[in-house]
Amino acid sequence: MKNKTLGIKKLQLSNLGLGCMGMSEYYGKINDLESVKTIHRAFELGITHFDTADCYGLGHNERLLAGAIKGFRDKVVIASKCGLVKNSETGEILGVNGNPKYIKDACVATLKRLEVDYLDLLYLHRVDPNTPIEDSVGALSELVAEGKVRHIGLSEVSAKTITKAHSIHPLTAIQSEYSLWHRKPEAEVIPLCRSLNIGFVAHGPMGKGFFTGTIANIDTLEKDDLRRVLPRFQSENIQHNLQMISVLRNIAHSRGITPGQIALAWVLNQADNVVAIAGTKQVAHLEENVNATDLNLSPAELLQIEQHIPPNFAHGDLLPESFARLSEQ
Numbered sequence: 001m002k003n004k005t006l007g008i009k010k011l012q013l014s015n016l017g018l019g020c021m022g023m024s025e026y027y028g029k030i031n032d033l034e035s036v037k038t039i040h041r042a043f044e045l046g047i048t049h050f051d052t053a054d055c056y057g058l059g060h061n062e063r064l065l066a067g068a069i070k071g072f073r074d075k076v077v078i079a080s081k082c083g084l085v086k087n088s089e090t091g092e093i094l095g096v097n098g099n100p101k102y103i104k105d106a107c108v109a110t111l112k113r114l115e116v117d118y119l120d121l122l123y124l125h126r127v128d129p130n131t132p133i134e135d136s137v138g139a140l141s142e143l144v145a146e147g148k149v150r151h152i153g154l155s156e157v158s159a160k161t162i163t164k165a166h167s168i169h170p171l172t173a174i175q176s177e178y179s180l181w182h183r184k185p186e187a188e189v190i191p192l193c194r195s196l197n198i199g200f201v202a203h204g205p206m207g208k209g210f211f212t213g214t215i216a217n218i219d220t221l222e223k224d225d226l227r228r229v230l231p232r233f234q235s236e237n238i239q240h241n242l243q244m245i246s247v248l249r250n251i252a253h254s255r256g257i258t259p260g261q262i263a264l265a266w267v268l269n270q271a272d273n274v275v276a277i278a279g280t281k282q283v284a285h286l287e288e289n290v291n292a293t294d295l296n297l298s299p300a301e302l303l304q305i306e307q308h309i310p311p312n313f314a315h316g317d318l319l320p321e322s323f324a325r326l327s328e329q
Contacts, residue, residue: 001046001293004275006199007172011121011151013077015268016293017049018042018286019203019279020065024057025091027209027281028222032064034281039068041283043076045290051175051203051277053081053125054110058091062113070115078114079173079201081125081155082106083136084326096326098128100139107143123153123175126326133165141169153201156327159188162198171198176329178202178274180211180244180263180305181232181314184329186270194273202267205276206289207232211263213245229320237316247308251301258288265295266305 001014023035039050050069052061062080069076082103085094097103107122122143124136143149151172154165165171174193178185178200185200193200208227209215217238218228227233232241248259255262267276278289297305317324 001048001290003048004199004272006273006275007151008170008197009151009172011077011172011199013049013199013201013275014047015275016047016264016290017051017077017079017201017275017277018047019277020050020052020061021056022279023064023281024061026226027279028225030057031281034283035064036068038281038283038286039065042286042290043069043072045287047290048076049079049275049277050076051079051201052114053084053123054106054113055081055084055086055093055125058086058088059109059113062110066113066115073116077120078116079121079123079153080110080114080119081123081175082110083125083128093322093326096126096128098124098131098133098136100131100135100142103136103139104143107148111148118147119149121151121153121173122149123155123173125155127154127157127161127328133161134168137165137168144169156329157189158328159192161328162189162192162196166196166198171196173199173201175201175203175277177204177318178267178276179205179207180248180266180309181207181241182318183311186311189329190271190274194271198273200271200274202274202276203279205264205267206260206278207263210241211245211248212260212285213249213258216242230318231316231320232314232318234316237314240315244309244313247305251304255295257291257295261288261292261295262297262301262305264289264292265297266302268293268295269297269302
């Protein structure tokens, strides 16, 4: 597994990180034993970047990760996020809180759940429209000064917000959804990050599992699977979107690999400041993803993808309005 060095403060991350969210919610039944096996296997395969958040499973995700990494905590990067507020009983997202006191209290709670003295990377999960970004980043900066956090970042933010925030404290990473069916960050955010020496962490590089080519309709998904309500998986959109799988499958067939590996390799081939986090809770899927990190797509393959899957090709909104309104991207 190759690494990339991100940001002025030079945080080293494996090219592929493990997104742990699905181990606690959104993607059907959870199985802590299988999840821990997946985390351990990820470390064996060279993944040193583990991504979580305080709201994933209402703290379950951080506690799960804490137990899994005890034997190698000093050899990995733990990235968490704060700012999304959920109902403590239903898990419903209530809004965003970027108030400095809230951020500091949330960080202390995260450290306790993770059973660590410091976080390698702490993101503001979303921008709070009621709190100036300068105040939120100021609180993150104070956490760095206190030794509770080593690097800071923002998630799903605009170029304008990045510029403001970076002037207060150097940002190490910006995390945003980025894949063959969501290329909006290419316009401003990724180029700005490159110019400011900020790393870009792509989440959802597999289109929430769509690019595996194994989801033809939502009837195959568990009843509590988030994708059942995502517009791009609905019957009126998915048949059009499956054309992307056909393109990737043609390229993958010639190499003896899978469409998902091509989709993930495409993200990792985009820029030298881009790394990805792919979420999975199963060892087999993890191993398939890791095998994609060494793929170098040829100019002809990249051109074929660009010609047949241009930006904005996908039908349907990326997220329901209730989720989308929380993001600047």
